[in-house]
Amino acid sequence: MKKFKSLILLFLCLVPITGMVAHEPPIAKISSWILESNNPEQMEAIAQKFEIVSRNENQFEIYVLEPAIAEFKTLAPTAIPVSMDIDGDAQQKLFSLFDFSNGYRDFATVNNTLMELAQRYPHIVKLETIGTTNSGLVQYGLKISDNVQIDEEEPELLFTAATHGDEIITTEVLLRFIEEILAGYDQNQRLAALVNNHELYFVPVVNPDGFNSRRRYAGNVDPNRDYPWPGNENKIPVKCIANMIEFFHQRQFVGSIDFHAFGEMVMYPWAYTKTSPPPQDEAIFSDLSRRMTAANAYTYGQISKVIYVAQGSSADFYYWKFRTLAYGIEIARSKAPRVDQIPSVLNDVREMTYQFIEYF
Ligand SMILES: [Zn+2]
Numbered sequence: 001m002k003k004f005k006s007l008i009l010l011f012l013c014l015v016p017i018t019g020m021v022a023h024e025p026p027i028a029k030i031s032s033w034i035l036e037s038n039n040p041e042q043m044e045a046i047a048q049k050f051e052i053v054s055r056n057e058n059q060f061e062i063y064v065l066e067p068a069i070a071e072f073k074t075l076a077p078t079a080i081p082v083s084m085d086i087d088g089d090a091q092q093k094l095f096s097l098f099d100f101s102n103g104y105r106d107f108a109t110v111n112n113t114l115m116e117l118a119q120r121y122p123h124i125v126k127l128e129t130i131g132t133t134n135s136g137l138v139q140y141g142l143k144i145s146d147n148v149q150i151d152e153e154e155p156e157l158l159f160t161a162a163t164h165g166d167e168i169i170t171t172e173v174l175l176r177f178i179e180e181i182l183a184g185y186d187q188n189q190r191l192a193a194l195v196n197n198h199e200l201y202f203v204p205v206v207n208p209d210g211f212n213s214r215r216r217y218a219g220n221v222d223p224n225r226d227y228p229w230p231g232n233e234n235k236i237p238v239k240c241i242a243n244m245i246e247f248f249h250q251r252q253f254v255g256s257i258d259f260h261a262f263g264e265m266v267m268y269p270w271a272y273t274k275t276s277p278p279p280q281d282e283a284i285f286s287d288l289s290r291r292m293t294a295a296n297a298y299t300y301g302q303i304s305k306v307i308y309v310a311q312g313s314s315a316d317f318y319y320w321k322f323r324t325l326a327y328g329i330e331i332a333r334s335k336a337p338r339v340d341q342i343p344s345v346l347n348d349v350r351e352m353t354y355q356f357i358e359y360f
Contacts, residue, residue: 162205
């Protein structure tokens with residue numbers, strides 16, 4: 001009887017555990033395709049449903065989730081497949097080529113870095129918690145300013161990286177950018193002015209679920225197509241983006257840069273339409289872009305004209321809702337350059353970002 005009872009007890013214990021297994025939709029593979037097209041209507045129809053990730057004149061690279069491949073082929077019968085599983089390919093490449101112990105930082109090391117910096121420079125650095133993701137990971141950020149514990153009357157600026165989790169160069173470069181400023185603050189007047197005259201906020205990993213598993217998306221969602229936009233004002237975004245929006249609401253960001261990789265392009269709204277922003281705004285966006293790209297010779301322009309129409313991007317949302325001078329910047333020439341190439345990417349980003357901060 002005793003044995004029987006303990007069996008029942010075991011059974012009762014097991015039921016809630018197995019019952020708790022999450023019924024998340026399976027992670028779909030992302031395939032990559034190249035399409036040559038001179039047909040704007042065709043490309044518009046494709047952009048409505050799929051992600052156009054890069055463009056070289058009339059050649060487009062497009063990402064398609066595996067279950068939607070048949071639908072994609074009806075819109076793009078001449079597209080040529082490049083990879084049937086970009087995340088799988090990237091993981092193989094990343095884990096075989098890169099040493100995460102001394103080049104790129106993994107998610108746990110990124111968080112440790114942020115906590116250490118907040119401890120080492122408590123007079124100018126404050127750790128911020130943005131929120132928790134669908135899989136329970138915490139999004140951390142740093143505030144960097146003089147009198148960092150109080151909200152001063154200084155321009156507030158936001159810098160974000162790894163909205164796409166596989167664009168690991170963005171996180172690493174943003175961390176090194178932060179570390180340089182903090183290390184030089186006491187000796188270098190220019191760096192001190194950046195910190196003292198602004199409230200700088202950094203979120204090195206917007207999409208921890210993607211970053212932690214070296215995948216582009218958060219689950220099956222592209223976070224940079226998931227913001228509400230003028231054609232879908234009530235869109236409910238994936239958790240990591242909803243947290244960013246809430247964080248944005250609590251502050252008054254006058255400028256923001258969302259770092260992506262790759263392409264060496266400085267881009268501003270709109271993304272969702274080829275219509276330009278009002279002339280006075282467009283003049284500011286392009287004037288500031290010119291200053292930012294003077295040293296690194298990145299190309300610049302309106303997102304929808306430089307790449308293609310894309311709905312639900314961060315730059316559109318922050319400009320649309322808050323009139324923030326919101327940029328999306330594609331850095332580097334790959335999502336994960338070799339470790340010995342990281343310093344040259346940082347060189348490109350450094351002066352560009354100083355120029356951006358000093359504008360405000
Ligand atoms: Zn990206």
